[in-house]
Amino acid sequence: MSQYRVSGRGRVDTSRPVTFTFDGKRYTGGRGDTVASALLANGVHLMGRSFKYHRPRGAVAAGSEEPNALIGTRRGAGRFEPNTRATVQEIWEGLETSSQNKYPSLKFDVGAVNDAAYMLFSAGFYYKTFMWPKSFWDKVYEPFIRAAAGLGVSPTEEDPDHYASRYLHCDVLIVGAGPTGLAAARAAAVDGLKVVVVDENPEAGGTLLSEPQAEISGRPAWDWLAAEVAELEALGVTIMTRTTAIGYYHQNMIGLVQKLTDHLPKLPDDTPRERMWRVRAGQVVLAQGALEKPLVFHGNDRPGVMLAGSAQTFLNRYGVLVGKSPVVLTSHDSAWYAAFDLADAGAKVQAIVDTREGVREELQAEARKRNIPVKLSHTGTATSGRLRVSSLRVNPVSGGTVGAGTEIKCDALLMSGGWTPSLHLFSHTKGSLAWDDDRNTFLPEKTPEDCVIAGASRGLWGIEAALKDGAEKGREIVAALGKTGAEVSYSVANDRPGTGVSHKELPTDRSPGKAKAFVDYQNDVTAKDLRLAVREGMRSIEHVKRYTTNGMATDQGKMSNINGLNIAADALGKAPPQVGLTTFRPPYTPTSFGAFAGYHRGAHFEVTRKTQIDPWAEENGAVFEPVGQWRRAWYFPKAGESMDDAVRRECAATRESVGIFDASTLGKIEVVGPDAVEFMNRMYTNPWTKLGIGRCRYGLLLGDDGYIRDDGVIGRMGQDLFHVTTTTGGAARVLNMMEDYLQTEWPDLNVWLTSTTEQWSTVALNGPNAAKLLAPLVEGVELTEETFPHMSCVECTVAGMPARLFRVSFTGEIGFEVNVPAPMGRKLWETLWEAGQQYGITAYGTETMHVLRAEKGYIIVGQDTDGTVTPFDAGMGWAVGKKKPDFVGKRGLARPDLVAEGRKQLVGLLTEDNSKLEEGAQIVFDPNQPVPMKMVGHVTSSYDVGTSGRPIALALVESGQSRMGEIVHIPMPDRTIAAKITSTIFVDPENARLKI
Amino acid sequence: MNAPVSSFTPGTLVETSAASVSAAMPCTRLSLRARGDLAPFEAALGLSLGGHIGSRSSSDALEAMRLGPDEWILHSRSGDVADVVAAMSALYDSHPHSLVDVSGREVTLVIKGERAAELLTLGCPRDIDTIPPGAGRRTAFDGVTVVLWRDGETSFRMDVWNTFAPHVYDLLAIGSRELAAESH
Helix, strand or coil: CCCCCCCCCCCCCCEEEEEECCCCEEEEEECEEEEEEHHHHHHCCCCCEEECCEEEEECCCCCCCCCCCEEEECCCCEEEEEEECCCCCCCCCCCEEEECCCCEEECCCCHHHHHHHHHHHHHHHHHHHHHHCCCCHHHHHHHHHHCCCCCCCCCCCCCCCCHHHHHEEEEEEEEECHHHHHHHHHHHCCCCCCCECCCCCCCCCCCHHHCCCCCEEEEEEEEHHHHHHHHHHHHEEEEEECCEEEEEECCCCCCCECCCCCCCCCCCCCCEEEEEEEEEEEEEECCCEEEEECCCEECCCCCCCCHHHHHHHHCCCEECCCCEEEEEECCCHHHHHHHHHHCCCCCCCCEEEEEECCCHHHHHHHHHCCCEEEEEEEEEEEECCCCCEEEEEEEEECCCEECEEEEEEEEEEEECEEEEEHHHHHCCCCCCCCEEECCEEEEECCCCEEEEEHHHCCCCCCCCHHHHHHHHHHHHHHCCCCCCCCCCCEECCCCCCCEECCCCCCCCCCCCCCCCCEEEEECEHHHHHHHHHCHHHHHHHHHHHHHHHCCCCCCCCCCHHHHHHHHHHHHCCCCHHHHHCCCCCCCCCCCHHCCCCHCCCCCCCCEEECCCHHHHHCCCCCCCEEEEEEEEEEEEEEEECCCCHHHHHHHHHHHHHCCEEEEECCCCEEECCCHHHHHHHHECCCCCCCCCCCCCEEEEEEECCCEEEEEEEEEECCCEEEEEEEECCCCCHHHHHHHHHHCCCCCCCCEEEECCCCCCCEEEECCHHHHHHHHHHHCCCCCCCCCCCCCCCEEEEEEEEEEEEEEECCEEEEEEEEEEHHHHHHHHHHHHHHHHHHHCCCCCCCHHHHHHHCCCCCCCCCCCCCCCCCCCEEEEEEEHHCCCCCCCCHHHHHHHHHHHHCCCCEEEECCCCCCCCCCCCCCCCCCCCCCCCCCCCEEEECCCCCCCCCCCEEEECCCCCCCCCCEEEECCCCCCCEEEEEECCCCCCCHHCCCC | CCHHHHHHHCEEEEEEECCEEEEECCCCCCECCCCCCHHHHHHHCCCCCCCCCCCCEEECEEEEEEEEEEEEEEECCCCCCCCHHHHHHCCCCCCCEEEEEECEEEEEEEECCCHHHHHHHHCCCCHHCCCCCCCCCEEECCCCCEEEEEEEECCCCCCCHHHHHHHHHHHHHHHHHHHHCCCC
């Protein structure tokens, strides 16, 4: 058995040894050990180096609040995690762990030079030191800060684990499976209520695991616990261990992170490492208990200096003596019991040093019984020992005067500055806190959520008080759910009630300005840092926090907040509640990114929508681009072709013969009802009343501000039936906007909207041979200029498939869009492909579509418009129905700034030197004006692979439409390009090519 | 995994001890929007439309779920529904409504098995226990709008638009394996 393991104590099964490594050295612990308990059992206290000063540190706590003992854990390739708390990580055979923040070794670390130079690293150090010279920022300061910032080393390999998430609905969620939580669960386990209890520890019990001496209702604590857990489970209560409630969100939504495999030697198949539970609870009981506070004095951070309650936990729960000759320094009764437990387990307790003048006689008698020297009215002023504490210097305090110090030799120092109720989750609810003068801490007051807080987390002390409060609050919330909770009474023998006082930093006979009295261990913030911050003008605790970084580490100030507040308040000469408490933010404990990402990683990261024709495009070598959630064929390169080559070929083939394009992603909305035409008149700028059945029209949709929001071709399929198309990205947005108007503004209209985007696969054919290709396949309409002119639509049959056929063009060529029921899309495409071979049919992608439309000056909403462009700015005043009484955006269009002179207007640009402009490039009128120049617009679209024989561009230019033929200038990093303002139409301005 | 839709041929897609997911046979799907007196529509369709949102009714030819105050989804149960469509069409002038064929828009995944309801909790924020067998809901699964039909304690159908189906199926497949791996 290890040197510090106490036979017969604790819950660790030492008969089942577990071997692991720490910094390459092998250690043996038992089943049930954490890394910290196993190392302590081997006499190892030194577990890490501190963040700023690289001071040697050991575990100061035994649970998830541990600020110091942060380690890296490794389980083969990719499975490395930094900043794991050694007090939480359970050991398993073969676990590899390593210390952090040290070079070259944990015992000898060159970074510790920071400790000697501590005067340089005072509060606000970053703000002061890195201010000047300014030129040093990029090359010197920022790299230095980045190198020094952060704890541990980020993993470099991809995480091979997977992460999961689920939703959970329950009547009662209880956070914390200590005596309070278990008693609340017992009260709530009635009448079919779904009760869930969560606890971050591997087993339920909380305090009971550290206090086996208690007897609950006549049974030893651990016997009672085992029976109670079994009984609760028999009653249908779900108890989830290794599960941390990380955050409390609106309307009783609580986030839980359950660790599933970190404690297992072998990873089971198909099992996630962690699971995020999103819980919606009817009622919540917060029973998170209290966290012990350190005392603030010089040298309170050496390895071996530990919270007394944690030493008690290491002994009673893990069977480990943290020292053989410990000394106790306390301001609270609880540490006396820790001293007694350690003494009873064979430790020679050197002294109990208490800051208080008077302590319960009963405790003093117990100390005498064990021959433990007691020093009341004493302060601790220093410790010594390089890698492990070896002595404590104590001084008597009398009437505010600190007397001469004496050294007490020790191998561990157990301290207690009292206990802070754990209010983290309560604070997440926006719960209000009230300062309690007696306990010198904040207590929970009111919360807007359906939530109660019970036991030690509302300041109660002792197991019996916790059980009774849990039972009472449990019944309270059951009553709120309209039921009657179970009546259970509890009596506890060998309970350990207690009280204490709270301190700012302990008084000292030495210079407080030189004291390394740590408040925040993880961020290396000392009491003098806090006082300096106040001296330098920080008044609010929020400012003190940010200036000193107190409470900003990953432990979220679990140990430091109240001590920090006491010191800052003292420095400000105010009462603590007037200085306030900083906000606790989720997550309660550090949480992996994996837990937040859940299933959304790799191929499942986000929905990728693919059309029915997408597989054909993939088989035929398409390069894809994302458009919203869709992936679309961008271009179809042949062997050896660059993107430009491919697009140039696709453009030419379409203008010369026929091109085929997958337009299935276009949004489609079926508008049906007697008021369909009225609805269309009100939504779109265009007039619809006179549009004949079987005809289509280009429609422009504005926001009520008068700016272009969407566009598309709309076909009137029947008197009361419109087939609306929208942009690919706008489909959902447009439908929502329409529904919004229908439901809130025009509920009187008898018209209904149905999304048919996914009902139809849409194949576009464009080019001089499009009609020739299509005509033989179409039944029900003749594709001639007379019977089916441009902008016609009809229900017919294409290649034997029921179809909606549109004659429209987004290229300037003869164009058709064939809609067939979605699953038939690929069959239609392949039929057209076969039939088109005689014309050398060419498949084209979105890039060619963009080029061909730009040559005709057709806008793309979102590219040539940016949410500040009106139809008139875009040169599309013709689309606005002047005689219509109203439409969405009509009043917006009349706003003074929308009718003012000098608006940016869409125009074409042709560069003087035939170079291609860059999309987004800024435009100026006079290139010789001083910098900063007045920018008068920007390039919205630019291509040089089209069929017009030269690069073309579209641009928004101030008063552009009245500047035709003028030269503007586009300054680029290397030169300034001159360009002539032209019409937006570069190909076939007469639209002759649209005719069959 | 985002396999193309055409890879869903009717039949079992994944099966574990926890749950199975399969693709249902295609059927005719009609989106009905109507308001006012529902009796003429009920007569034409041969089923009742008046229940709460989420309630279902059926005839030999059709089954319906009410999705909103003026919205229902209808699935054909067997054979042709041309007669029903014609009867509704004849009603239009006196009782305007919208009946849109959306058969091509979506697919149905059938989720069955001892832990089928639990499998749905991977992606559905709604409390599955509040959907009684014989009812259904329009809800979300993994952020995607779906229509969920609860046919029995351990038997569900989920209607998903074509292009979202591979994503939804992917999580159902991961989840059915994850649940099967849990020792219960």
